[in-house]
Amino acid sequence: MKLPILDATNPKQPFPPLRNAWREPNGLLAVGGCLSSERLINAYRHGAFPWFSGDEPILWWSPNPRLVLFPKKLQISKSLAKTLRQNKFDVTFDGAFDAVISKCAALRANAEGTWISDDIQHAYSQLHREGIAHSVEAWHDGELVGGLYGIALGKVFFGESMFHTVSDASKIAFVHCVKHLHAQGFQLIDCQVHSEHLVSLGAEEISRPEFSRLLKIYCSID
Numbered sequence: 218m219k220l221p222i223l224d225a226t227n228p229k230q231p232f233p234p235l236r237n238a239w240r241e242p243n244g245l246l247a248v249g250g251c252l253s254s255e256r257l258i259n260a261y262r263h264g265a266f267p268w269f270s271g272d273e274p275i276l277w278w279s280p281n282p283r284l285v286l287f288p289k290k291l292q293i294s295k296s297l298a299k300t301l302r303q304n305k306f307d308v309t310f311d312g313a314f315d316a317v318i319s320k321c322a323a324l325r326a327n328a329e330g331t332w333i334s335d336d337i338q339h340a341y342s343q344l345h346r347e348g349i350a351h352s353v354e355a356w357h358d359g360e361l362v363g364g365l366y367g368i369a370l371g372k373v374f375f376g377e378s379m380f381h382t383v384s385d386a387s388k389i390a391f392v393h394c395v396k397h398l399h400a401q402g403f404q405l406i407d408c409q410v411h412s413e414h415l416v417s418l419g420a421e422e423i424s425r426p427e428f429s430r431l432l433k434i435y436c437s438i439d
Contacts, residue, residue, distance in 0.1 A: 223250030
């Protein structure tokens with residue numbers, strides 16, 4: 218099946234049906250378009266997200282299965298609970314969005330080549346200024362040592378990336394994030410693809426149709 222090409226000048230253009238996503242590579246849905254706020258919001262509401270390296274065109278994905286976390290199912294190990302009680306980290310919300318996404322990009326570049334390009338950073342920073350993208354920061358002795366960022370739409374939080382430079386810092390940020398979202402009535406956290414790190418915290422895989430069904434319920438709430 219030929220990959221649909223999105224019009225870069227028309228962010229309102231609908232995405233292809235998720236059932237048309239390729240099986241291999243898993244979830245590849247469309248190519249092209251733009252990274253405007255409107256296009257990105259449309260993508261997340263549809264169940265898609267951008268993921269591409271700097272030398273590729275914009276690629277849009279909707280993998281099957283989808284890794285998600287239901288906030289009420291958060292799992293905290295005994296060792297992590299001990300770290301939480303020790304209050305080693307100061308945790309803030311939306312305190313350093315640009316620094317968090319920059320550190321996520323740097324970590325990926327050092328490990329395997331980053332998909333968090335300058336264009337991605339600019340696009341999500343714009344969403345942050347619009348009150349749609351958010352960050353959680355973990356600090357130790359005044360230094361940013363862990364954090365995560367993502368998109369909040371309706372009652373769904375779409376996690377994008379996390380980093381840590383001190384052991385457990387990203388887990389602590391994630392736990393605080395989940396607890397905050399739960400208290401705010403959020404019903405679903407999108408973790409995108411399988412990660413043992415997130416599975417250990419309670420994330421689970423669901424089918425793409427089930428994920429799409431949940432989005433129709435919870436993403437329509439603002």
